[in-house]
Amino acid sequence: MKVIATNIGKATSFLHNGKKELTGIYKYPTPNPLFLGKTDVQNDSVIDRKHHGGVHKACYLFSSEHYPYWKKLYPKLDWDWGMFGENLTVQGLDESQIRIGDIYAIGSAVVQVSQPREPCYKLGVRFGDAKIIKQFIDYGYPGTYVRILEEGWATKGDALVLKEMSANTLSIRECFNLILAKEKDPISLQKAIDNLALPEYKRERLLKYALSKK
DSSP, X not given: OEEEEEEEEOOEEEEETTEEEEESXXXXXXXXXXXXXXXXXXXXXXXXXXXXXXXXXSXXXXXXXXXXXXXXXXXXXXXXXXXXXXXXXXETOOTTTOBTTOEEEETTEXXXXXXXXXXXXXXXXXXTOTTHHHHHHHHOOOOEEEEEEEOEEEOTTOBEEEEEOOSSOOBHHHHHXXXXXXXXXXXXXXXXXXXXXXXXXXXXXXXHXXXXXX
């Protein structure tokens, strides 16, 4: 895996239900390296701190391999890297293989896979069509957030070097499908509850679901 684009954005205004709002999802490639800080990417725009940024969502990675699929669905958009709001566009990122808890070196930073991206209405704003939310969920390859174990710089061309593979086999894709499923697979559910790299509030929510089924 390697970084093929580093992307940041500026606050962009839009109308939602007649109300003016701001979003940082409009990200575009920059020739500059990105500094991956503990709670966000330096010089990037994070508007809604309740749902974006923070320790468990400090940086968002998305695979370049998924772009052709989405370009076919939305051919009229002005395509560039960063379309999904990702800070790092990564070649070779496979959500069905990467595990929650895996640790990678990227440039001078060290990161840990923390959770899949769950789409919100702002992805629909970015694509000009709310139906992309369901399409994104059905497609099942959401990219991943990472927490920053060691702050540092990530540059276009940097390899993602696996430093430690999680003993827990819960993949990004499996976790994504589990979180969004109404009826949750018990094996995946237990893996998620036991995976300490998954944010505590998510594990507590899943444990509550498990207990309700007993």
